[in-house]
Amino acid sequence: MSLRKAPLPRLLLNNVSCMRNGHQILRHTNVSLHDGSALVLSGANGSGKTTMLRMLAGFNRPSAGQVLWNGHDVTKAGVFDQYKLQLNWLSLKDAINDKFTVFENVVWFELLDKKEGRSMPALELMGLGRLANEKPRRLSMGQRKRVQLARLLALDRPIWLLDEPSVALDEDGLRLLEYIIADHRKKGGIVIVATHQPIQIEDAMFLRLPPRFPRGMSHTDMLDRADWIV
Numbered sequence: 001m002s003l004r005k006a007p008l009p010r011l012l013l014n015n016v017s018c019m020r021n022g023h024q025i026l027r028h029t030n031v032s033l034h035d036g037s038a039l040v041l042s043g044a045n046g047s048g049k050t051t052m053l054r055m056l057a058g059f060n061r062p063s064a065g066q067v068l069w070n071g072h073d074v075t076k077a078g079v080f081d082q083y084k085l086q087l088n089w090l091s092l093k094d095a096i097n098d099k100f101t102v103f104e105n106v107v108w109f110e111l112l113d114k115k116e117g118r119s120m121p122a123l124e125l126m127g128l129g130r131l132a133n134e135k136p137r138r139l140s141m142g143q144r145k146r147v148q149l150a151r152l153l154a155l156d157r158p159i160w161l162l163d164e165p166s167v168a169l170d171e172d173g174l175r176l177l178e179y180i181i182a183d184h185r186k187k188g189g190i191v192i193v194a195t196h197q198p199i200q201i202e203d204a205m206f207l208r209l210p211p212r213f214p215r216g217m218s219h220t221d222m223l224d225r226a227d228w229i230v
């Protein structure tokens with residue numbers, strides 16, 4: 001009888017704790033992410049979702065435990081240099097340069113990886129083909145978000161860290177986001193999403209971060225109480 005060892009997770013949160021400004025965001029958390037898996041981070045404003053994405057990207061060190069990529073601590077200098085090339089980061093700041101066209105704003109990222117040919121199909125999939133030669137200042141918020149999604153597709157990286165990727169997207173945009181996430185996972189990619197909005201992600205793991213300021217009464221409760229307003 002041969003005993004096969006379970007494969008090492010691609011990404012492992014190994015007993016990780018994380019603090020920000022004296023606030024505990026994570027306490028002794030263990031999460032294994034294999035190729036093709038997804039993790040959804042939720043929690044109130046300020047609960048630490050972006051902080052956790054930054055930690056997963058290796059920018060912030062956990063206060064205890066380790067984030068391991070292929071078994072190696074991502075904050076170690078030699079590992080981080082390789083690990084960062086695995087990451088595709090979508091942040092709330094869209095980093096779109098208004099001096100360049102929509103196409104140039106996407107192809108720039110592809111060329112950094114010494115590749116070519118994915119940007120135009122990505123823009124077309126996002127419904128922006130006809131705007132490719134326009135300057136981004138003419139784009140709506142949702143269209144700017146679609147440019148960010150086109151970048152995700154143009155840059156061929158296996159681990160996606162997505163901070164609020166659905167903000168400003170319409171129904172069609174949300175379906176496209178769900179489609180590209182599913183497709184990326186089918187190809188073995190890993191997707192980690194911080195979101196307040198429901199995004200359909202099949203068989204995703206969920207991690208809800210505790211609130212920054214736990215309170216007995218929410219702001220909505222307060223607004224409902226007439227005697228509270230003077």
Ligand SMILES: Nc1ncnc2c1ncn2[C@@H]1O[C@H](COP(=O)(O)OP(=O)(O)OP(=O)(O)O)[C@@H](O)[C@H]1O
Nearest residue numbers: 020021023043044045046047048049050051052212
């Ligand atoms: N650059 C910073 N320096 C110091 N503290 C910060 C910084 N950025 C965020 N914080 C603090 O870290 C905590 C977590 O913030 P974070 O942005 O990770 O929360 P979040 O869950 O992503 O919030 P939101 O849902 O509003 O996007 C908050 O208390 C915030 O005030």
